[in-house]
Every structure is written in C-alpha cells, then in structure tokens.
Amino acid sequence: MLLLLFDIDGTLLQRASGEHAAALRAAAGRVHGVDLSRVDSVEYAGRTDRAIARDLLAAAGVEELDEAWVEETVREYERLCPPDLSATVAPGMVELLDALAARPDEFRLALVTGNLEPVARRKLGAAGIGHYFEPGQGGFGSDDEDRGRLPAIARGRASDPAWPRGRTVVIGDTPRDIHCARVDEVRVAAVATGSFGVEALAEADAVVDDARSLLPVLEDWR
Template sequence: MLLLFDIDGTLLIDASAAHRDALHAAIREVHGVAIPRAGVDAAGRTDGAIAADIVRLAGVPDAAARAGAAAVREAACRHYERLCPDDLSAHVAAGVPELLAGLAERDDVLCTLVTGNHEPIARRKLAAAGIGHRFPAGQGGFGSDHDDRDRLPGIARLRAGRRACGRAYPAGETVVIGDTPRDIACARADGVHVVAVTTGAYDAEALAAADVVVDGAAALPGALRALGLDG
C-alpha cells in the first residue's frame, strides 16, 4: 500500500500559526502590501493557492502576482525556517506516533505525504514534531509541486512508483488520508481511495464522501481492512 498523509488537521493539530505568519511575511516582503483583514479559505488548499488569494485581495495586479509567485514561495520557506517552533511534539494528533511506528515495521507499506504545504515547510514542521523521519525524502506531493491540490496524489504516485516498480504506483493500492473535503476531492480526482479523519475542523457528516470516515489514527488499520487493502 501507498499511504498519502495530509499534515495539518491529520498528523498535526493546531500547528499552523507559524506557517500562516511565514506566508504573510513572504507576501509583505515580495509585494510590499498589507495583509487584508478579510481571511481566505485555507483548509485543504495549497500554499500557492492561498497566497494567490491573499495577494489578489490586497489589490496586486494578476500579472504582478504571477510574476512574484516563485519569490513568495521561496520567502515563505525561509521565513518558516525562522519562525517554526523548535518543538511541535505536543501538536501531534493522538495515536499518530504509534500508528507510524507500526507501519514502519512493515515492508509492504510506504508512508508519504500529500499536503498543500510547500515541501521545505512540510519537512521542517514534521521534524519539529518528531515524526519527520517516518516520511522518506524524495517522496510525496506538495504545494511546491503544484498549486492545484488535485494534482498532488498523482505526483506522489509517480515518485513512489519510480522506487517500487518503475511506473506510477497503482491507484487501486493508494490511499489518501486527510481531514477536509478537499482531501477527499483530490483523491477522487486521481482515482485513489480516501480515508477521512475527524481530527480537523470537519465532522463525519461533512466528510461523508470519503470511502471510510474514522475518528482518529488508531482507527486507520481498521479502515484499511474495510477497504480490502489490508487483510
């Protein structure tokens, strides 16, 4: 199996403050604008898409926004390195360390990431949480790969497949694990399975379009069995 984990709301809970501040600092640095008071919808979206909405609300012309997107990405990663707390272990969702430790003992499971975070931010965040070593370098799909969240599972399958079989990892053996309707949508767009967890801002009713909905990491093995992927 290929398991594609979301980060915020799934692996980590309430660990986004420094990430938000880094993105805002990057936008101010690159575009010289104040961050609008009106918020943008961030749940389950990529950093690039979130930044583009903020920049648009701030009145930056579209051409200038597009031209500055790479600079905003670089600056956000640099600011996050400075702003990230040294220890985010208290924000790891209940049951996640035990789940990841058990999966690491198996040679038939590859755990990677599908997250809207830019990859340097994702890696730094998980390292500070003490679980970064569970997700191998060179694997996963990140907001720095594409602004469209729906493209990320396919990117992650391509990377995993190069390692495992020389082609994209099979969709039928891949599971997205996340906490938002956008996690479900990106799984559907790529034709892979999806398990939703209610550890984020959405309840079971809002996540009902997933193949299986569970209340936390401890229930994930049972969800995989329910999908017929883990006997």
C-alpha cells in the same frame, strides 16, 4: 503493498499551522510590497500554499504571484517555526505510524500536502515524526497549485511506472482531501481530527474519529 499519502495539518498534526500561516502571509506581503495583515477572508483548510498566497494577494489588488515568494516563505517559516512541535502530533498518530512502518512489505508512507515541501519537512521534523516519510517522495504545494494533481505526482515518485491507483490511499481531514483523491481516482480515508466532523467527511471511502481507528481500515484494504 499500499501507498499511504498523509495530509499534514489537521491529520498528522493539530493546531500546528499558526506560524506557517504567519510566514506565508508575511512573505507574500514583503515580496510584493503590500500589507496583508488585515486580509482575513481567505480560506486555508485543505488548500495549497500557492493558492492561498494568490488569494491573499488578490484581496490586496496584486494579480501575479512572484516566485521569490517561495524562498521568502521558507526563510520566514524557518525563523518562526517552534523548535518543538511534538505536542501537536494528533492523538494516536505516533502509534499508527510505528505500526505501519513496522510492516514495510505491506505499507509505504508518503505525504500529500498543500504545504511547500521545505515547510512540510521542517514542520514534521520539529514534531518528531519526519523520519517516517522518505525524502524525494510525496506531493507538495510546491509541486502544483492544484491540490487535485498532487496524488498523481506522489504516485509518480513512488515508482516507475507510477504506483497503481488501486493500491493508493489518501489520508486527510477535509473535504478538499477527499476531492483530491477523487480527482486521481484513488481511495481516501478521512479522519475527523481537524475542523470537519464525520458528517462533513461522509463522501470518503472510510471515516474514523481518530488515528487509532485507522489501522483496521487500512489492514482491511490491504
């Protein structure tokens, strides 16, 4: 059986991060009493929420991240999240998830994402695909600021002892997704459905144009 660790933004969903980014920024500013509305130099793609918030605050002269920011971000995202994000599901992704979920003896689905877990679950629920990903599984930005540590966390939650590296695949859309897989020495399949093209993702073990092309790759690796 392969453990498949899916990224969210740019992979499972497309153009669904606007409200999330707004919630993160508003919550960090509110908790720390600073105006972050004009900070625009921070990179978001492929990073954890905690790392993004820390950089936003550093740009405003704040050195320490108050942990109250986590709950405030979750509350703010709950307020801002659209009730229906189904239109943001990547083309072919529902068909892929259906095909994988129909073969539970061959594939196990979980998440590896920089999103805080409550934000990730809320986002996927609004998109109508949250049921594919079992609670208590995966690795999230609320687990560790360093995305490179998240695949190992997900493997540890999948089984005891941890799920084997040789039977684990990260699926993402950015060079940072590839990097996090390399840190944990697991395979990675990249989909060019986010802001990075095929050439930028060439260091992955496999690169495909969209979700429809992923199933043959995963079947071959099985």
